[in-house]
Amino acid sequence: MYKPIYIFIGLRYLWNSYLTNFKKIITVLSIIGVSFGISSIIITISLFNGFQNEFKKNILSFIPHLIITNQNYYINELDFPKSILMSKNIQKISSFISSKVLIENKKNISISEIISFKEKNYYPYNIKNILYTLNSKENNIIIGKKLAEKLNIHINDLIKLISFPRNKKNFLINKMNEKTFKVTGFFDTKNKVDNYQILMNSKIALNFLNYHKNYITGWRIWLKDPFDYYINLSKKTKQHLVFLNWQLKEGELFKAIQIEKYIMLLFLILILLIVTFNIAITLTVNMVEKQNIIAILQTQGLCRKKMMLIFITLGLSNVIIGNVLGTLISFILIYEERFLNKLINIFFDNIDITIEIYPFQVFVVNIIFILISMLSTLYPIWNITKSTPSKILSNE
Template sequence: MYKPIYIFIGFRYFWNSHLTNFKKIITILSIIGVSIGTASIIITMSLSNGFQSEFKKNILSFIPHLIITNNSYYINESKFPKNILKLKNIQKVSGFISNKVLVQSKKNITIGEIITFKEENYNTFKTYNIKNYLYTLNSKEKNIILGKKLAEKLNVNINDSIKLIILPNNKKNFLKKKINAQLFKITGLFNTKNDIDSYQMLINTEIALNFLNYDKNYVTGWRVWLRDPFSFNINTFKIKKNNLIFLDWKKQQGEFFKAIQIEKYIMFLFFILILLIVGINIVITLTVNIIEKQNIIAILQTQGLCRKKIMLIFVTLGASTTIIGNFLGTLISFILIFQGKIINFLINTLFSNVSVPIKIFPIQTLIVNIVFTLISILSTLYPIWSITKSTPSKILSYE
């Protein structure tokens, strides 16, 4: 005797040697449908994760996720809001001095941004790969390290000199104030393969204080890096004290952020549509099976099998299709993801010279499989309930 009996019967209905070829084809097509849905969702989510990971690595690792300053961009270090250090999302905080300047070489002129460098804050600039040039940024010499693209734009190289020119902030005092211009020697170049290479320059903090006429204990503000820049709300950082203002990376990189948000919404819509298709597929398949077997259901009821166990027979039938489909879909998606050349080849057939980053999270894969299984089980309940609510005598009255 097989126990539990409803699982045994469910598996027999799912697949046995006596099934007609048509029923076998229907079962196989149902499994293929679930497999394609599962694989599509996992691959899409992995592509989205890959794009976010590349965005964090190539852009958000170089720019601060949050800048704390005031309206004049000139603030005493003692006014730093220490309460934000208690927030869990904070990774590191660094004071900085920054200003936009005109950069002039012998052959060209452009606009750049100077950022101060302190040796104790080297971790903030670790991704710049400038360790070999650090010793040149001392307080005695007017040395500077600038981005490679900026150097190409100015047509300069290491050991050349450039002139930095600060213009008055107030337009009314533009003609009254003397323009501050100083020569700096280029002692190094950084190449981060990021936009900052085209405008950013690093100089010593003490040199910057003198050049910008800053008092000793004053800074432009504080740069904040977060553990997860995508999941923070800027309102949690806002503190109504000392007239502070908070500038987040979403404003600086607005177009990129909008693209990521649109991608998430499309992926969510795609996920819902596939779930609906899978659910409808299972409902249709089970409804056909149940209508065909309603006489057998009535006979099982007359033999003492309760309504709950009859429902579990078809839950087993529907869940079997989804579980096998999920397993095959997950296996296919893993093969395609870990053999990234296959996906890149398929994409390059439509778009030339496009490299697609892929990153898979096991927890997301598990959630997708669980959701698909739950949807399949829920999809079986209505057709089973609608058949089993009829009495055996009514179903068998015309037999």
Template sequence: MYKPISLFIAFRYLWNVRLPTFKKIITILSVIGISISTASLIIIISMMNGSEENFKKNILSFTPHLIITNESQYIKKSDFPKKILKLNNIEKISDFIRKEVIVKSKSNITTAEIIGIDSTNYYNVNNYNIKNILHVLQPGYCNIIIGDQLAKKLNVYIGDKIKLILLSYKNIFFSKKNLNPQIFKIISIFSTHNEVDYYQILMNKEDSLNFLNYSKNYITGWRVWLKNPFFLDVFQIKKIADKFVLLDWKTQKSELFKAIKIEKYIMLFLFLLILLVAILNIFIILNIYILDKKNDVAILKTQGLSFWKTMLIFIIFGSGTAIIGNMLGTMISITLILQNNFLKFFINIFFDDIDMKIVLIPSQVFLINFMFTLFAIFATFYSSWKTIQFKPAKILDNE
């Protein structure tokens, strides 16, 4: 006798060479459906992970995760709230100089943002891809580095000079007292393929202090870089620095952050739909098999098969389809992600010039498979419970 009997019978129902062609097709289609659902979900979530990585690299590498300042954006260095250093999510803190200015060249005029840098800003300035940037921007020479898109707008090149005009907001009228024009020389142009290329101007911190007429040991504020910017708790920091103004990256990039959140909610909704379709598929197939095999179930009961072993047959049968489909879908998705040239080629058919990064996280793959298998087992309980309601004498009455 085959043992365990429930497992043997379940596998016989799941697949054997004597199964009718129609039943084989149903089983194959159910496995394929779950495989496609699992593979598509893993690939979509991996693409979302890649989007988040690109967001962190291209946006959050230049945008401070948190800015600590006051209402006037003019603060003394010694006023720094040191208790913030005790927070676990803090990676780097540096003071900074920042101010919006009017930029005038021979052919055009626009607004921009000056950033004063020195050795304390080393964590951030590396992202501009300029060698020896701190050595190039020596204090006292009035040299600047601007973004390539800003240079195109102003129609200027390396070696050209532009005029920076500081506009005071204390008076809404333009007058010579409010303007502080100064000539600066462009010694380099950076290109980050980021939005900062359109408006940022880098200069030495001492030059920026002189240009802005800042007193010694006064700054605009502090830039805070986090280990994980998506887990920024502004309210926790606000308790520590309640006398300061906090500007987090979510506020500065609110529209983009909302778009990412909406995308996540859509993906969650899609996951629930895919899961629901897979569960309904298993539920329908299992009910068809139970109705088809009710005579066999009745005979097994008359032979002394217990209620829970009868249920176990169809639980194994239903969950076996899900497990096989999950394994197959997982292998397909991992293969496609590792050989991502095919996925990129397929994406570029519909969207031109998109460099989509795909990041596979093993814990997410495990969670998807676990959730599919768990809900598939739950989906078999009702149908399997119906089998123990069969009355063998009634079913076999006309046999």
């Protein structure tokens, strides 16, 4: 005798040679529905992972995730909030000097931003071969390539920089400081800072901006996970400090990412609901058709618990087979990235997508699918098996 009997009967109900063509088509369509649902969820999550990683790599790897300063953007280095170092999410900290300036060159004038780092953290700018020109003895600067193109500036050109007073209250009383600098090179980061930033030696910057010794604009902080920012850290530090995170600076872009997350969540919920209804309807049709057999099995001594396990086996078989097929389909499409790019470019022109798949996410999605699908089978199973055999067979 086959043991356990409920698994044997459940698998026989799923597929056997005596099933009619219509029932076979219903079973196949049910499995295809589950596989398409799981594959679309995995591909969508992988696309979002790829977008998020590209965003971190191209934008968040360059701009600071958090800036600590005060309301005047002029702070003593000794006032650094050491309590923030207790956070495990801190990756790198760098002090900096920065200020808005007017840049004047012959017929052109524009607003720019000078920036300097005491620790010489200029590696994101890719200026190793010309970094030596930013020495403390000469008034040399390196400017963004796009800024140079906009103002028609060339290497070795002399340009005038005009700094604004730090104290905005006495803006008209305080004099502006102006000085002539020599352009020794350009940086090209493929980032928007190329449009407005100017690199300068820290000692030259301190002198030009009339900063006192040991005073800086603030600290730039990079986090291990920029999306996991704990804003309440400011409550543990001195109250006069100001915390500016990247979400404020890149507000519109951050809102777009948040909206995309909510749309993806809604999309996943809709797919789960469709698959759940699909399984519930398929299982209900199967049980209504087999209610006479259910009554006969109960009269032969098969308890209600095992009767429920038969149809749980039937429902889970659909889901597990669909999950395996859906996961395989999604893996094939993801690893064949060119095919997926071509498929997307049918609807959207010139879009190069990046896909990142994480096995843990795939495992969690499969488990959630199986659990929700199993829950969707419980009510129809309980409803059909609660009837007594005498009541079912009395209609025959």
